[in-house]
Amino acid sequence: MTNLHEVQHPVSALRIIAKLSIPGSPDWVGIDDHAVWISNKSQNALERINPGSNERVATVPVSRSPCSGLAVGFGSIWSPSCQDGRIDRVDAETNAVIAQISVPIADSEGAIAAGADAVWMMTSENGTLSKIDPAGNRVIADIQNDPGSFAVAAEPDAIWITSTANNLLVRVSPHTHRVVVRIPTGPSPRFLCTGEHSVWVLNQGDGTVTRVDSNSNQVTATIKVGDGGPGGDIASGEGAVWVTAVNVPLTRIDPNTNRVTSQFIGPGGDAIRAGYGALWMCSFFLQELWRVEPPM
DSSP states (O other): OOOGGGGEEEGGGSOEEEEEEOOSOEEEEEEOSSOEEEEEGGGTEEEEEETTTTEEEEEEEOSSSBOSOOEEETTEEEEEETTTTEEEEEETTTOOEEEEEEOOOSOSSOBOEEETTEEEEEOOTTOEEEEEETTTTEEEEEEEOOSSEEEEEEETTEEEEEETTTTEEEEEOTTTOOEEEEEEOSSSEEEEEEETTEEEEEETTTTEEEEEETTTOOEEEEEEOSSOOSOOEEEEETTEEEEEETTEEEEEEETTTTEEEEEEESSOOSEEEEETTEEEEEETTTTEEEEEOOOO
């Protein structure tokens, strides 16, 4: 196991390519083929960023208090609203809300997913996973899962759900709607991502990341990244797996060795995605978005 102190650096050592001020409470990040999208809870809006110019080019009004992640898929950005109990579908070309799907949101700290021909959202604390048809903009199935489950990731043949209350990663078939397997993780798993033929789960209870092989459904590594706590985020891309947390803005995990190769300490952190040769990192308390060159 890596001694984190040996790979730690001040946040000033990060190469920040661009820093954008986003007044309000910028949080969740989504990336599509043309833009970077940020949810802004206090402004009831999504912010559209042009990755070519590193400028904000649109502010899109959505339902109140956008929460629980952003999903990108089917030519749209999907933004849950905890306060209004619905999901807004924003057209990625016109920046207009083109549909609103009325569903409760299980928790403000969750994740919505687009993939496997549908959009997936946890819609009750009791473990209801709702499947939304993007052709009709309606819920076409409610699938019972473990209670206390809030975050979802989608692959063509698997929907992955973290059960925070039960310390599990649950695999659901998008075709049969049945639970395939329940996999023990670290304590209080919450956010997750897929990449490198694996699912990566951030455990808020002890500051570890559980790596699960998506073919065998077996845990292949447990990686210490910090002390744990609420919030944070995890993303895959640009050659690594990336974890962010408040005041620990960035941790890099090498997927070839399952070791932390660098960690940056200081103000910032809380949401992250990788794309366009960069890391896109939001800090709601700094009210900033950073475009960062991926470190080694």
